[in-house]
Amino acid sequence: MENVTTAEQIAHAEHGHEEHELSFLQTYVFSQDHKVIGIQYAVTAMLFLLFGFSLMMLMRWSLAFPGASLPVIGNLLGQTNAPGGIMLPEFYNQLGAMHGTIMVFLGVVPLAVGGFGNFVLPLQIGAPDMAFPKLNMFSYWAFFLGGVVMIASFFAPGGAANSGWTSYAPLSVIATQGQTWWLIGMIFLITSSLLGAINFIVTAIQLRAPGLSFMRLPFFVWAQLVTAFLLLLAFPPLEAAGVLQLMDRLVGTSFFMPAGLVVTDQPLEYSGGGSPLLWQHLFWFLAHPEVYVLILPAMGIVAEIVATNTRKPLWGYKALVGSLVFLGFMSFVVWAHHMFMTGMGTTMSSFFQTTTMIISIPSVVILSALFISLYGGSIRFPVPMLFALAFLPMFGIGGLTGLPLGLSAPDLHFHDTYYVIGHFHYVVAPGTILALFAGIYHWYPKATGRVMNELLGKIHFWGSFIAMNVVFMPMFITGLAGVNRRLYDGGLEYAHAQDVLGWNVVSSYGAWALGFFQIFFIFNFFWSIRHGKQVDDNPWKATTLEWQAPSPPPHGNFTTPPEVHRGPYEYSVPGAATDFTMQGQASDPDPEPAQV
Amino acid sequence: MEIPYTVAERPDTGLNNVKLGIWLFLASEVMLFGGLFSAYILLRMGATEWPLGSTLLNVPIGTFNTAVLIGSSVTMVMAHASLKLGNFDKFRLYMGLTILLAFTFLGVKGYEYWEKITHDHLPAQNTYLAIYWTLTGLHGLHIVGGIIVNSYFWGPGSAMWRTKREQFINRVEAAGLYWHFVDLVWIFLFPVLYLL
Numbered sequence: 141m142e143n144v145t146t147a148e149q150i151a152h153a154e155h156g157h158e159e160h161e162l163s164f165l166q167t168y169v170f171s172q173d174h175k176v177i178g179i180q181y182a183v184t185a186m187l188f189l190l191f192g193f194s195l196m197m198l199m200r201w202s203l204a205f206p207g208a209s210l211p212v213i214g215n216l217l218g219q220t221n222a223p224g225g226i227m228l229p230e231f232y233n234q235l236g237a238m239h240g241t242i243m244v245f246l247g248v249v250p251l252a253v254g255g256f257g258n259f260v261l262p263l264q265i266g267a268p269d270m271a272f273p274k275l276n277m278f279s280y281w282a283f284f285l286g287g288v289v290m291i292a293s294f295f296a297p298g299g300a301a302n303s304g305w306t307s308y309a310p311l312s313v314i315a316t317q318g319q320t321w322w323l324i325g326m327i328f329l330i331t332s333s334l335l336g337a338i339n340f341i342v343t344a345i346q347l348r349a350p351g352l353s354f355m356r357l358p359f360f361v362w363a364q365l366v367t368a369f370l371l372l373l374a375f376p377p378l379e380a381a382g383v384l385q386l387m388d389r390l391v392g393t394s395f396f397m398p399a400g401l402v403v404t405d406q407p408l409e410y411s412g413g414g415s416p417l418l419w420q421h422l423f424w425f426l427a428h429p430e431v432y433v434l435i436l437p438a439m440g441i442v443a444e445i446v447a448t449n450t451r452k453p454l455w456g457y458k459a460l461v462g463s464l465v466f467l468g469f470m471s472f473v474v475w476a477h478h479m480f481m482t483g484m485g486t487t488m489s490s491f492f493q494t495t496t497m498i499i500s501i502p503s504v505v506i507l508s509a510l511f512i513s514l515y516g517g518s519i520r521f522p523v524p525m526l527f528a529l530a531f532l533p534m535f536g537i538g539g540l541t542g543l544p545l546g547l548s549a550p551d552l553h554f555h556d557t558y559y560v561i562g563h564f565h566y567v568v569a570p571g572t573i574l575a576l577f578a579g580i581y582h583w584y585p586k587a588t589g590r591v592m593n594e595l596l597g598k599i600h601f602w603g604s605f606i607a608m609n610v611v612f613m614p615m616f617i618t619g620l621a622g623v624n625r626r627l628y629d630g631g632l633e634y635a636h637a638q639d640v641l642g643w644n645v646v647s648s649y650g651a652w653a654l655g656f657f658q659i660f661f662i663f664n665f666f667w668s669i670r671h672g673k674q675v676d677d678n679p680w681k682a683t684t685l686e687w688q689a690p691s692p693p694p695h696g697n698f699t700t701p702p703e704v705h706r707g708p709y710e711y712s713v714p715g716a717a718t719d720f721t722m723q724g725q726a727s728d729p730d731p732e733p734a735q736v
Numbered sequence: 737m738e739i740p741y742t743v744a745e746r747p748d749t750g751l752n753n754v755k756l757g758i759w760l761f762l763a764s765e766v767m768l769f770g771g772l773f774s775a776y777i778l779l780r781m782g783a784t785e786w787p788l789g790s791t792l793l794n795v796p797i798g799t800f801n802t803a804v805l806i807g808s809s810v811t812m813v814m815a816h817a818s819l820k821l822g823n824f825d826k827f828r829l830y831m832g833l834t835i836l837l838a839f840t841f842l843g844v845k846g847y848e849y850w851e852k853i854t855h856d857h858l859p860a861q862n863t864y865l866a867i868y869w870t871l872t873g874l875h876g877l878h879i880v881g882g883i884i885v886n887s888y889f890w891g892p893g894s895a896m897w898r899t900k901r902e903q904f905i906n907r908v909e910a911a912g913l914y915w916h917f918v919d920l921v922w923i924f925l926f927p928v929l930y931l932l
C-alpha cells in the first residue's frame with residue numbers, strides 16, 4: 141500500500157487525468173468506463189428489482205384476500221385492471237408474468253453480472269478496463285431499451301404479457317399484444333447479455349495482470365467466467381425460440397401450434413403441425429442454465445466475503461473451481477427436469493432425473509466448502525458477512541428442496557404447486573438476493589470511499605432475513621397440500637386448499653414487511669454516499685487486487701500496473717507481518733518484519 | 737489508457753482480444769442456428785407428411801447461389817491476404833468483389849422469395865414453408881450484416897490502413913471469419929431445405 145503514494149506516482153496519476161477531458165454525457169451517461177457502467181447496471185437493476193417486487197406485493201393482496209377491494213392503491217390501477225379496487229384475474233396474470241420476467245432478466249442477472257461483474261471483475265484481475273469498452277456501453281443500453289420495452293408493455297392493448305415468465309405455447313401465441321412486446325424486449329435483453337458475455341470472457345482470459353494465473357484467480361472471477369459461458373451458449377436457443385414465436389404471432393406460422401385448437405368454440409386459423417413441447421425444450425434449454433446464472437455470481441460474492449471475514453483461506457479452492465466448471469457443463473443437460481409432467485416419455489424422464497442428481501453433487505461440494513471455510517476462522521461480523529452467512533443455509537434449503545423435484549415420481553405431486561415456488565425462491569431470494577446485498581455492502585467503500593451505515597445495515601439484514609422466511613416457508617406447506625401456483629385467489633375455490641389458506645395471509649404479511657425493511661437499505665444507500673464513514677482503500681483488510689486500487693478507482697483503475705505474486709486468499713499466513721498478504725505484494729526477501 | 741492485447745497476441749494464450757471475441761461470438765451463433773436446426777428436426781420427426789424440398793424450390797437457382805457464396809468466401813480470403821502482403825489496392829478490389837457477390841446472393845434470394853409469394857407459398861401455409869422462410873430470412877439478415885461490415889472496411893473504415901495498420905488487418909480478419917461462418921450456415925441450409 142505504501143508504495144502507491146510516492147510523489148512520482150501521484151504526479152503520474154494526475155497527468156493521466158489531464159490527458160482526456162470527457163464531457164458530462166461521456167462520463168456519466170454514455171460512459172465506456174467499466175466502473176460507471178457497472179454502477180449504471182446496478183442502479184438500473186435495483187430499480188427494476190423494486191418495481192418487480194412491488195408487482196408481487198400487489199399480487200400478495202389478491203392471494204391473501206381474494207375478492208376484497210385493495211385500499212387506496214386499488215383505485216390507482218384503473219377500471220380495466222381492478223374495477224372498484226378489486227383486482228381482476230386477468231390483471232393478476234399480467235403481474236405474475238411480469239414479476240418473474242423482471243426479477244430474473246431485468247433485476248438479478250443485470251445486477252449480478254452487469255453490475256458486480258463490470259465493477260469488480262476488471263479490478264480483481266488488475267485490468268485497466270474491460271476488453272471492449274464501447275461494446276460494454278452498447279450492452280448496457282441494449283439492456284436499458286429492453287427494460288423500457290418490457291415496462292411499456294403494460295400500456296399495450298390488453299396489458300402486459302400474461303402467460304407466465306415461461307411464456308408457454310400455445311397460450312402465449314394467442315395471448316394479447318403484450319406478448320409481442322415481451323418477445324421484442326427479450327431480444328434486446330438477449331443481445332445485451334451476449335455482448336456482455338463475450339466481453340467478460342475475453343477480459344478474464346486476456347487482461348489478467350502479470351502473474352495472475354488461472355489458479356490464482358479469485359473465486360468471484362471464476363464464477364463470472366463460468367456464468368458468462370452459460371449466457372453465451374444458452375441464450376441463443378431462446379433467441380431462436382423467440383423468433384419462432386414472433387413468427388407464430390405475427391406471420392401466422394405454426395411452429396408451436398398443433399392442429400385442431402379450438403378457443404371459445406372458435407377453431408383457430410393455424411395450419412397446425414407445430415409442437416408446444418418444442419417451445420418448452422428451447423425455453424428450458426436456456427432457462428435451466430439461467431438459474432445457474434442467477435446463483436453462480438452469488439456464490440462468487442459469498443466466497444470473497446467469507447474468506448475476508450474469516451481471516452483464513454477458502455477451504456478447497458481447487459475443488460470449488462472444479463465443481464464450478466463441472467456445474468457449468470452439467471447445467472446444459474438437465475433442462476427437461478422442468479418437463480416431467482409433459483408426457484415426453486419415461487426414457488427422457490429417467491435420463492434427466494439422472495443428470496439432475498449428478499448436478500446436485502457439485503452444488504453440495506461448493507456449499508460444503510463454504511461452510512467448512514468457517515470452521516476455525518476468527519470470524520468478524522460486519523454487515524456484508526451477516527448477509528453472506530445467511531446465504532449459506534438459505535441456499536441449502538433451496539437446493540435440498542430441489543432434490544425431490546428432480547426425481548420424476550415425487551415431482552408428479554409437486555409440479556406446478558407452491559412447493560416449486562418455495563424451492564426456487566429459497567435459492568434466488570433468501571439465497572441470491574441476500575448475497576447481492578452482501579456484495580453491495582462489501583464493495584460500496586470501493587465505489588465511494590465510504591462504508592454504509594452499520595446500524596441501518598443490521599436492521600435491514602435482520603428484517604429482510606426474517607421476513608423472507610415468513611414469505612417463503614409457508615409456500616412449502618401450501619405446496620405440499622397441492623395448491624396450484626398460478627391461481628389468483630390462492631386456492632379459494634378448491635376443497636384441498638381450505639386447510640392451508642391461512643398461510644397465504646402469513647406469506648403476504650411477510651412480503652409487505654420485507655418491503656418495509658427495504659426502506660432502511662434505500663435510505664442507507666443514498667445517505668452514505670455523502671455521510672458514510674470515510675475509510676481507506678482497503679477497509680476490510682482483504683487480499684485481492686481491487687483493494688489495492690484507490691477508492692474510488694480513477695479512470696484506468698490502478699496508479700501502478702499491478703503484478704501478482706501469490707494466490708487470492710493468503711490470510712493469516714504464519715510468519716507474515718499482518719493477517720493478510722495482498723496478491724500484489726512481492727514476497728518479502730527478509731522475514732524479519734514478521735517478528736515486529 | 738490503453739487496453740492491452742487489442743492488436744498484439746498475449747503470449748500465454750496466443751490470441752488477441754479481437755480474435756477471441758469473434759470466436760466466442762461465432763460460438764453463440766452456432767448455438768442460435770443449432771437451436772433452429774433442432775427445431776427443424778423435431779418438427780419434421782413429428783410431422784405426418786413433409787414435402788420434398790426440390791418439389792417446391794428451384795434447385796438450380798439454389799445451387800447457383802451456393803456457388804456465389806463460396807466464391808465470396810474465396811474473395812474474402814484474397815482480400816485479407818492482400819492486406820497482409822501490403823497491397824491495399826488489391827484489397828479494395830477483392831473486398832469490393834465480396835460485397836458484390838453478397839448483393840448477387842441477395843438479389844437471387846429476393847427473386848426466389850418473389851416467386852414464392854406469387855405462388856402463394858407463404859410461411860403460414862405449412863410447417864415446411866414456415867421453416868424455409870424463417871431460416872433463410874435469418875440467414876439473409878446475417879448476409880445484410882456482413883455487407884454492412886464489409887462495406888465499412890471497404891470504405892470509411894479503411895482509413896485505418898494508414899494510421900493503425902496492424903489493427904485494421906486484424907479487424908478484416910475478424911470480419912472474414914464471420915463471413916465464412918455465414919457461408920457455412922448456407923452450406924447446411926441448402927441441402928436441408930432444397931434437397932432433403
Ligand code: HEM
Nearest residue numbers: 431434435477478503539542543545546555556560564567
Ligand atoms: C441444487 C439442486 C437443484 C435441483 C435438484 C433443482 C431441481 C429443480 C426441479 C426438478 C425443478 C422443476 C420443478 C417443477 O416444475 O416441477 C426446479 C424448478 C426451479 N428451480 Fe431448481 N433445482 C436446484 C437448484 C436450483 C437453483 C440453484 C436455482 C436458481 C438459482 C433454481 C431455480 C429454479 C427455478 C427458477 C425453478 C422454477 C421454474 C418455473 O417453473 O417457473 N433451482 N428445480
Ligand SMILES: [Cu+2]
Nearest residue numbers: 428431475478
Ligand atoms: Cu432446472
